[in-house]
Amino acid sequence: MAFSVVMPALEMAQETGKLIAWRKKEGDRVTKGEPLLEIETDKAVVEVEAPADGILAGIKASAGADVPVGQTIAWIVAPGEVPPVESESAVPAARAGSQAKSEAVHSAAPTLPSLAPHAGAKISPKARRLAKELGVDIATVRGSGSEGEILASDVQAAVPAAAGKKSGNIEVPTSLGHIMAERTTQSWTTVPHFFVSRDIDAGALNEYRERMVREVEHAHQVRVTHTDLLVALVARVLLKHPRLNASWSTECIRLHDHVNMGVAIAVNDGVVAAVIPNAHTASVAEIAIQRRDVAERARAGKLRPADIADATFTISNLGMYQVDRFSAIITPPQAAILAVGGIADRAVAVQGKPAVRSMMTLTVSCDHRVADGARAAMFLSDLADALRTPSTLLV
Numbered sequence: 001m002a003f004s005v006v007m008p009a010l011e012m013a014q015e016t017g018k019l020i021a022w023r024k025k026e027g028d029r030v031t032k033g034e035p036l037l038e039i040e041t042d043k044a045v046v047e048v049e050a051p052a053d054g055i056l057a058g059i060k061a062s063a064g065a066d067v068p069v070g071q072t073i074a075w076i077v078a079p080g081e082v083p084p085v086e087s088e089s090a091v092p093a094a095r096a097g098s099q100a101k102s103e104a105v106h107s108a109a110p111t112l113p114s115l116a117p118h119a120g121a122k123i124s125p126k127a128r129r130l131a132k133e134l135g136v137d138i139a140t141v142r143g144s145g146s147e148g149e150i151l152a153s154d155v156q157a158a159v160p161a162a163a164g165k166k167s168g169n170i171e172v173p174t175s176l177g178h179i180m181a182e183r184t185t186q187s188w189t190t191v192p193h194f195f196v197s198r199d200i201d202a203g204a205l206n207e208y209r210e211r212m213v214r215e216v217e218h219a220h221q222v223r224v225t226h227t228d229l230l231v232a233l234v235a236r237v238l239l240k241h242p243r244l245n246a247s248w249s250t251e252c253i254r255l256h257d258h259v260n261m262g263v264a265i266a267v268n269d270g271v272v273a274a275v276i277p278n279a280h281t282a283s284v285a286e287i288a289i290q291r292r293d294v295a296e297r298a299r300a301g302k303l304r305p306a307d308i309a310d311a312t313f314t315i316s317n318l319g320m321y322q323v324d325r326f327s328a329i330i331t332p333p334q335a336a337i338l339a340v341g342g343i344a345d346r347a348v349a350v351q352g353k354p355a356v357r358s359m360m361t362l363t364v365s366c367d368h369r370v371a372d373g374a375r376a377a378m379f380l381s382d383l384a385d386a387l388r389t390p391s392t393l394l395v
Contacts, residue, residue, distance in 0.1 A: 183332075262276075
């Protein structure tokens with residue numbers, strides 16, 4: 001039986017994926033679960049695993065090609081088996097629906113001359129929107145897609161030529177830059193944010209980390225960071241606060257019984273929220289190993305689909321950049337995100353007397369459709385208790 005290898009949809013509103021490289025060549029034997037190819041989406045470069053055991057055959061797309069989501073790009077067949085023959089007119093249903101809708105809109109209303117593509121040329125909705133944002137005249141763009149379709153990458157490639165006619169320095173955002181701009185704008189303009197902050201004594205957390213550094217680094221050869229400890233503690237505290245570990249939709253509020261912790265990781269051209277699944281049951285050592293591995297893959301552009309999927313809550317830590325406090329923007333459909341400032345000695349009142357303590361500021365951003373100020377305050381109160389005695393939760 002032949003198994004199709006299709007361009008996966010890893011993100012909401014993803015229309016195409018760019019094939020970066022095949023890990024195997026035509027006729028090679030592949031094993032289910034091993035890396036088969038690398039693709040680039042608007043969010044990251046990820047590795048796609050083989051869906052079955054067999055022989056790679058019938059490769060339809062080469063490196064550099066932009067392929068519509070859901071389109072078959074190869075087959076995995078049994079030895080001696082011939083890959084199925086697909087009709088040239090076969091188009092994934094979602095893609096066909098998108099094109100039909102686009103064509104209906106354009107037939108109902110005239111387009112501006114400056115945004116009209118070459119006669120007979122197709123253009124993806126994403127490319128049309130990007131051209132409008134960047135001020136690119138579509139009539140000057142040559143499409144590299146199937147049957148000359150103009151893709152978002154074609155529009156981006158046309159920007160330097162158009163930008164050269166203007167004075168000043170111009171930086172063309174990468175695909176990741178564009179998607180970050182779109183998602184933060186969408187979140188900020190559609191999600192009713194509110195913010196609750198609390199200063200917390202981090203002395204016990206520092207002491208616990210020193211202990212973990214000695215134990216975990218010796219046994220597992222991995223460095224334990226404050227972020228690792230926060231992932232473990234926050235995940236466990238969230239089990240008591242389901243409204244903050246939730247997802248919003250127009251139909252319902254989904255309360256999760258597990259915590260897949262997103263961790264914001266800085267990469268060359270933006271930020272990627274990598275996911276540590278089931279962080280509420282993982283040990284500090286397991287979290288440290290997963291965080292190290294996924295961070296290495298993120299910075300190398302080798303993320304896997306599972307590395308960026310299904311986060312239920314996110315932590316963004318800027319303490320290593322000497323940031324005292326900040327407020328983070330929620331990643332929909334998540335209901336909340338925790339912003340972590342740096343740990344620094346501050347003069348505080350302890351039992352009515354001045355004292356110096358290692359303090360940190362935590363700020364939780366919440367979706368007011370899901371949680372209210374009282375719930376956010378109780379979450380921070382329980383988290384403060386956990387940070388004062390981390391060993392009680394991290395046994």
